[in-house]
Amino acid sequence: MEVVVSRLQLALIFSLLVASLSLLVRSSSPELQILTAERRIDLTSHIVRVYLTLKVENTGASPASEILLAFPPTQVDHIAQIKAAATVGKKKKKSYLPLVVNPTERPDAPNGTKYFSVSFLSPLSTGESVTLEVFFTLTHSLEPFPVEISQSESQLVYYHDSAKILSPYDIKQQITLVKTPSKKVESFTRVEPTGFAGTELKYGPYMDSPSYSFSPIIVHFENNNAFAVVEELLREVEISHWGSIQITEHYKLVHNGARHKGVFSRVEYQSRPSFGGVSSFKNLLAQLPPRVHSVYYRDEIGNISTSHLRTDFRKSELEIEPRYPLFGGWKATFLIGYGLPLEDFLFQSPDGRRYLNLSFGCPLAETVVDKLTVKVVLPEGSKNPSAVVPFSAEQHLETSYSYLDVVGRTTVVLEKKNVVPEHNSPFQVYYNFHPIFMLAEPLMLASVFFLLFIACVAYLHMDIAIRK
Ligand SMILES: *[C@@H]1O[C@H](CO)[C@@H](O)[C@H](O)[C@H]1NC(C)=O
Ligand SMILES: *[C@@H]1O[C@H](CO)[C@@H](O)[C@H](O)[C@H]1NC(C)=O
Ligand SMILES: *[C@@H]1O[C@H](CO)[C@@H](O)[C@H](O)[C@H]1NC(C)=O
Numbered sequence: 001m002e003v004v005v006s007r008l009q010l011a012l013i014f015s016l017l018v019a020s021l022s023l024l025v026r027s028s029s030p031e032l033q034i035l036t037a038e039r040r041i042d043l044t045s046h047i048v049r050v051y052l053t054l055k056v057e058n059t060g061a062s063p064a065s066e067i068l069l070a071f072p073p074t075q076v077d078h079i080a081q082i083k084a085a086a087t088v089g090k091k092k093k094k095s096y097l098p099l100v101v102n103p104t105e106r107p108d109a110p111n112g113t114k115y116f117s118v119s120f121l122s123p124l125s126t127g128e129s130v131t132l133e134v135f136f137t138l139t140h141s142l143e144p145f146p147v148e149i150s151q152s153e154s155q156l157v158y159y160h161d162s163a164k165i166l167s168p169y170d171i172k173q174q175i176t177l178v179k180t181p182s183k184k185v186e187s188f189t190r191v192e193p194t195g196f197a198g199t200e201l202k203y204g205p206y207m208d209s210p211s212y213s214f215s216p217i218i219v220h221f222e223n224n225n226a227f228a229v230v231e232e233l234l235r236e237v238e239i240s241h242w243g244s245i246q247i248t249e250h251y252k253l254v255h256n257g258a259r260h261k262g263v264f265s266r267v268e269y270q271s272r273p274s275f276g277g278v279s280s281f282k283n284l285l286a287q288l289p290p291r292v293h294s295v296y297y298r299d300e301i302g303n304i305s306t307s308h309l310r311t312d313f314r315k316s317e318l319e320i321e322p323r324y325p326l327f328g329g330w331k332a333t334f335l336i337g338y339g340l341p342l343e344d345f346l347f348q349s350p351d352g353r354r355y356l357n358l359s360f361g362c363p364l365a366e367t368v369v370d371k372l373t374v375k376v377v378l379p380e381g382s383k384n385p386s387a388v389v390p391f392s393a394e395q396h397l398e399t400s401y402s403y404l405d406v407v408g409r410t411t412v413v414l415e416k417k418n419v420v421p422e423h424n425s426p427f428q429v430y431y432n433f434h435p436i437f438m439l440a441e442p443l444m445l446a447s448v449f450f451l452l453f454i455a456c457v458a459y460l461h462m463d464i465a466i467r468k
Contacts, residue, residue, distance in 0.1 A: 345358050
């Protein structure tokens with residue numbers, strides 16, 4: 001009995017403590033205010049890019065270490081990448097210092113709002129202000145309407161957002177500029193003052209917007225860009241210390257724009273290219289590293305020779321042309337393979353480990369990859385692999401076998417969803433490798449040849465024996 005009571009008392013004391021603590025936290029939680037906010041929304045591609053410039057002031061009594069960025073729940077799943085930087089210096093001496101951005105939660109979030117927290121370089125003291133630059137990309141955020149178009153029609157899409165920036169802080173003054181790919185804007189929601197000139201829509205300036213202000217807007221406009229989406233991309237990177245780095249990329253590409261209606265007329269397509277199929281695409285550009293060699297491109301039917309490779313000392317460009325132009329909803333499955341010189345991508349770190357340093361994302365220009373898998377097949381005998389990727393990606397290990405392998409090759413598998421061109425930054429795979437294993441492959445080869453030789457000799461002897 002006594003024990004029960006004391007436990008109860010303990011629990012009571014504990015809950016009281018928690019309550020007073022949370023009160024303390026709340027009362028001293030820093031208060032921020034956004035003095036000016038400028039947002040530029042770039043709708044000229046099928047990937048939406050948003051640039052935010054915020055001037056933030058600490059109006060609270062205690063120093064603030066972070067600021068929250070708020071997003072409607074419908075938008076947060078489409079964020080492929082988000083970056084923030086602090087602006088230091090003025091005018092010409094301006095420079096940007098990257099800041100740490102992390103997804104975060106708040107228990108009292110209204111309407112399912114989602115948050116990212118941006119940590120300041122140093123805590124912002126009372127009355128102090130700082131200027132931040134935020135950049136994020138959204139995928140699958142343009143909705144074709146009409147959903148089906150015929151070959152001769154132009155593609156129109158909807159973009160949904162808010163004229164006022166969603167924020168947990170009051171915003172004293174704000175403006176939003178929306179850039180469209182052409183002057184053809186069918187309609188847009190007005191939230192006065194609203195203006196439209198050339199290819200730019202202007203929302204605001206709006207003064208003194210309280211926290212969580214939200215004014216939904218819809219922009220309906222023409223966008224005939226290649227809505228190139230790779231539903232699945234598998235990049236296999238094979239390292240051989242004897243030869244080169246061999247890369248094989250398996251693509252499942254789809255045109256994700258308005259679905260094609262009716263029958264496809266090649267005659268119309270070829271005779272009036274400016275009228276027929278404006279929203280379709282017939283080629284894509286892959287940016288490959290310089291000094292690439294043995295490039296091939298093929299699909300289920302076989303090699304496609306209509307691809308063009310241009311190389312210079314900085315980069316190589318491969319123009320890929322599927323067998324037919326791609327219209328909305330159409331798919332193409334293909335494979336690209338190429339070799340890279342070992343010395344350009346494989347290095348030794350100061351601690352003696354070897355490492356691969358390669359670009360992570362998809363080499364196709366302006367393409368969204370829904371699911372990317374990168375497999376790095378290390379040479380036989382490699383130990384303790386570890387991967388360093390500059391953003392969150394799932395990692396695990398596998399063993400793959402190819403001809404002449406005895407114990408199999410350690411394979412580092414990296415997986416990431418919702419990949420955009422901004423993810424084309426270098427990643428590294430470190431591993432230990434004893435040079436004795438360099439001999440494994442030639443030794444295997446030699447022994448195979450030797451066995452073959454023995455077999456031949458034996459066979460010849462038998463043959464001779466029979467003839468006798
Ligand atoms: C939250 O939802 C309510 C009711 O649906 C709506 O009136 C309000 O404007 C919404 N607020 C935000 C920030 O979306
Ligand atoms: C396709 O091209 C590759 C590389 O040039 C070559 O190895 C392969 O034999 C070719 N295949 C066919 C079916 O032509
Ligand atoms: C990887 O390569 C890039 C250039 O492609 C270079 O800037 C970077 O420093 C390299 N990283 C390492 C760890 O070597």
